[in-house]
Amino acid sequence: MPAAPTHPPDPQADLAAEQAHLARARDELARMREHTLSLTADGGDALAGEALAQTLWLRAKALQDDPGTTLFFGRLDTAEDALYIGRRHVSDADGDPVVVDWRAGVSTPFYRATPTDPMGVQRRRRFGVEDGQITALEDEWLGTGEPGESGGSGILAREIERPRIGPMRDIVATIQPEQDEIVRADVATTLCVQGAPGTGKTAVGLHRAAWLLYAYRARLARSGVLVVGPNRAFLEHVGAVLPSLGEITVRHTTVEELVADATGATVRSTDSTEVARLKGEARMAEVLRAALWGQVSSPTEALVVPRGSRRWRVPAYQVQEMVEELRTRGVGYAAARAMLHQRLAHAVMVAMERSGDAPDDRVQDSVARSAPVKAYVKDLWPQVKPAAVLAALLTTGEHLADDQRAMVWERPPRSAASARWSAADLVLLDELTDLVDRTPSLGHVVLDEAQDLSPMQLRAVGRRASTGSLTVLGDLAQGTTPWSTTSWEESLHHLGKELSAGSTHLEELVRGFRVPSSVIEFAARLLPSMAPDLAPPESVRSNPGRLDVVRVEEAVEGAVRAVQEAAAHEGSVGVVVPDTWVGRVGDALSGAGVGHEVMDGEHADDTLRLRVFLVPATVAKGLEFDQVVVVEPAAIAAAEPDERTGLRRLYVVLTRAVSGLTVVHTDPLPDALAVSSAGPTSA
Template structure:
């Protein structure tokens, strides 16, 4: 199929069409690249006929299907059929794959003899369990062979549906969101190829970790970005205190900015006078003011309303001409709208505005800010548009103003991960990228680690421009954990009563409970190096060493002293993982996963945060990064919440 695609000539009839066709063929060939680590199919369903299921559609030389795309409607029974509802199947076959080679197969009978065990219960799949529990080496991989029924419901939801997925650690919410993007691009290719799909993650390290999933499924056009990159309207040169950043992130800032922008429009105190030929035409000030009031209440953007004003004024002049007996046409109206008199008048009462000038004035003067928000001004250096030092929160405000001036184009679908950590203003920035599209919102309220972390999904969806109570918006909860073993998730769940008492505790469905070691040591740094060396020696896969922010250099030195080559993840761009050991500051760990995890000094990780609840939430995040085993190394006493069960 790839060779056939590459053999086609990109003849589009002209240079532009030919270039577009050549790019289409190149993307098609890129999507058909072989993956040496896997096979073209991973399952088979036997009903009226045997159908092979794979990561993409594969046809033979005559065009007949050999493997069906996992996203096709006929593939759905592979994921949802059960003994109680076989969906027309008699048997489901799963294939074991190691290093691109088929190593095993397993049949699951859905009807007749063999469909239940000796107790009458449905038989469990050993291959499925082995695939779920396989060590994690390298970036996140796709889960097409192991998608569970409740996950498949989310993946295949209609494109017009906005889904919010509350998912405990290890429930696969990130993978589900990425596979939903792949399914939407398959099911609604024509629509979404024009409007686009975007994945928004918490940091660049996270995006590097998940970036291979969609290409492995044949989708190579989806853009991945962070919120900071999404609103990059200027160079990041300042850092706000958490208190000031929280104030700038509040939803009420949207009203402050809107009022500050529209305050540029001045009252009409003088009439418009337009010379034309030997006569002068006059539009009274009260009539102009009516136009201004009407344009302000239309709900259009500032620049669009400003662009309408010259035509409104010109139309009023034409009405005056007609009353005097003239018969002007549309060309006269256009000429009046472009005249120097009208341009000068519009410039005087409705000046142009830029996001930087408006925000600089607000931050320098406190215009429109409530009394408790004045800390924004007190802790901010004077801002001048040409030389302003913008912070991350400022860039979000600039994005808000940019949208108030000119509408932000909407995408067809946006996947937003770790949404619980975004401020209301950040959520608004993401939401306007899907103002005419839909969203898949992924997160966990228990993992909210910013001072402005959301208190409810209804609130977050409101800031995203969606209403949880409205048709087409749904909240789904995933509690079955496939990634984190039982011993680890049970240990971390001791924190839930303190950090998110309303959430259902997650439950691990893995047969292997995993390994949990809690080591009290005299020195946490040297103890961490020894524990890491032991994990690296005794267990396969990656070893993530998660440390309090600020401990990276010291722990790195200790790892080198015991002969462990390692890579440091700092939240920015990362290389291909050349080493099995990765050193991770606690604030970067969210969304990542490692086969073995060594958590260093839990009390210090929690103490870095501004309050106890946020600190314990940060700790909950780092404790749940392990796929197979967790070692907790501490010299200081553990937080009380972790010792509740002894």
């Protein structure tokens, strides 16, 4: 490592030296990758060899260099040493560090050191980067007695405001102290992060997953890490972040895909809003439990087991005691059923011992597998299929309250196999599947846009982390479903994590780094009408951004003109429209020669080749674009079932812009936005 500085720097000489260090780091990374590729999985058994080959492949993939970025983005100088901070660890042939992973403990001061608490750092250096090359450097002096003054970072500000083309990128170079504290929280801690638009909560959650995999690699490699997002478009948008940090094994999914994979069922119908709301209520968990355990009957006859010349008898009252004890153990239906075989066999063995016999464990196992015991348990405690239990529930309405009868099928299927399940049904199936056989727990789950999930959906995610922890991300002001939560304490309860417990914490991010002040202040006018208890976000961007509110005679034509003007700026362009307008606006853009891609939430394009993206309003959540054109806000709000949800949907779409926002409308804006609306207007 280079020695710590002892005199004022020479900018040109320093820049040349840092460029040389980057070239050296790239050479060393290439050497590390070549070494990994040269290793073979020879020797040992075939299974172990296959596992080693897979490990080596993953290691080599993680060591690939990205020519579009640098291997390091900062440097820390202490009295003894200088450390280069980067996206991954790079060492030389002797094992000495050339670049230190940003997740290492020694990297923490890069994010948290201040002039009042320098944490042993004399100088913090940031690098300006263009096309994977270092083009500038900036020093912040934190130690006493050194040259220069500490001040705001221009490089940091430019990196935050740099145009975004393609998927979300990592923020390792710009993590703020309050974000870093969340990222580095202990693996046993469940964190709920309430974050206003632009505060980086999604990026923080993904970087927390990367940090946990670094700090607790052995544990999480076995148990796994999962990222759950609202839709496919969102997952495609954020899917490049973890691979850019060297983590390529984390699965990304939606709640719908998660329960579909677990149950093997397919969505073939759509519920009304009211029925979907009923199926998502927390009380459905008890309804399903009652429907499942209602399959177990009370014994009316004793168990009789012939063995040799004797017939051994277990009275019905004793069997009933066994059943009641097993029902209260908290184990799954199938596991408790298997235990009943052994309980009955043990009772027979006790009777044998009382008669003077001396049976051993082999006798008990033989009795448990005997035909009389199997037949008795089959009648008393039948095997079940979750789909059949749910189909019976929705056909007969048994166990449902009067106000839940709307869930009962008008046209029952002939069998569970022919049932036309809805998305809400699959969540209920997942609950039943867990009641029959417990769902394995992962080590950590990152759940984004959690405010939009129903209690039953939250339970589905929570059981995937029953023995692990969660990072729960969301914004109460952006809840846009009829069942969206108004309390994080309630959501955490449904996830199986109590806020009152010492291992669960609620954090709030209010400083906005993505959305410029002119845009966030405009959108925040909606907060008093829809989320009066939330503090408005605070933009810390040096550039206030651009806001244009344009009233036009014809909204689609006006939208095309606005998109053409927005495309003249650098970066990506998001065109957010009412869902039913996608076809009209898409045809108009194509007719005007504006190439674009539609992000429909289900089939986002992996390559994201173009700069202009046509986004239905219901898919916009979690996405970000440099320039955003919002078309007909009144229609976006009116498409929702009630006024509050409509304003929340509008709040979401108005806060997707990183640099500039154009609002195009023909109909009057909602009252909160119409008062002293900013920006030019035109006919």
